[in-house]
Amino acid sequence: MYLKQFNKDSSSILKYMPYVFCFLGFMALNIIASKLMAVNSSAVIEDTIIKLGKNGTLLTLLIPFAxxxxxxxxxxxxxxxxxxxxLTTARTKVDWNRIFFSFSLWFFFNLILLAISYALEPxxxxxxxxxxxxxxxxxxALIFIPIQTSFEEYFFRGYFMQFMAFISKNRAVALFSTSIIFGLMHFSNPEVSSMGFSIMIFYIGCxxxxAIMTLMxxxxxxxxxxxxxxxxxxxxxxxxxxxxxxxxxxxxxxGESNIYEIFIQVFIIFPILLYIFSKKYNWANWQQKLFKAI
Known part of the structure; x- marks a missing residue:
């Protein structure tokens, strides 16, 4: 199994700590500093766009992830x-078909959701x-966004999840702690200022x-x-x-986004997506894989 590939002795676990605490500490300090200094992230992005243009601003945001x-x-x-x-998989080799299927399925879901939303309020x-x-x-976007998203997955669902599983000796702790912290890392995003704390339901739910995909x-x-x-x-x-x-x-x-759209996506669409994956890849032993002690 994915989490069982790695050593869990004290010296191995200590190796995780510098990278985990440096990255999370760096992100936490940025969020705390921006809140204490009342930094308006939307205004910062607007000022950067004036100086660098939209594509230059996007590139500036994405390059650090490389x-x-x-x-x-x-x-x-x-x-x-x-x-x-x-770090990627417990299989003998990386299954690119899984990556492309997941990509295509969620991209298709987004197209459908966009079409429905457009039809309702053009x-x-x-x-x-x-x-x-x-x-x-x-x-x-094609070059740097996959790098950005890959880093977040390799860190949160790979590296950090292993660390939390090993120190807690429990899959459920790793599942929920990494998901909550992943959501909180988006706290300084401008969407939070415009939509309120309810948007965190989406980030944590995502x-x-x-995390469920990774463990199952x-x-x-x-x-x-x-x-x-x-x-x-x-x-x-x-x-x-x-x-x-x-x-x-x-x-x-x-238009105006509302909490009902977030609820539909997190509590209806995400479970449908997980159900499709479970049927295609024959997931079984949900309780053991998600909640059993390590």
């Missing part, structure tokens, strides 16, 4: 002594296709769905595909004035 991912891979290989494949959508801006956006499927492949599809869709197809990714997407949404 450094984080490279550092994580190097730490994993040279400090822990494991391969990237082992006045809230503005079509803004500009090929001279969209082509550079497409290139940047983290929980991704013994690997990160499904989570990698889902997360890449989610962020690419947001960057390329639809944006809002409060989105962290201010891009030249095909549509701009200027």
């Amino acid at each position: 450094f984080f991912l490279l550092l994580l891979f190097l730490w994993w290989k040279f400090i822990h002594g494991y391969s990237v494949k082992q 006045e809230s959508y503005q079509f803004q296709f500009n090929i001279t801006a969209f082509i550079p956006l497409l290139i940047i 983290g929980l769905a991704l 499927d013994d690997g990160l492949e499904l989570a990698l595909g889902f997360h890449a599809a989610n962020n690419l869709f947001g960057a390329l197809f639809i944006t809002t004035e409060s989105a962290v990714f201010q891009t030249d997407a095909l549509f701009v949404f200027d």
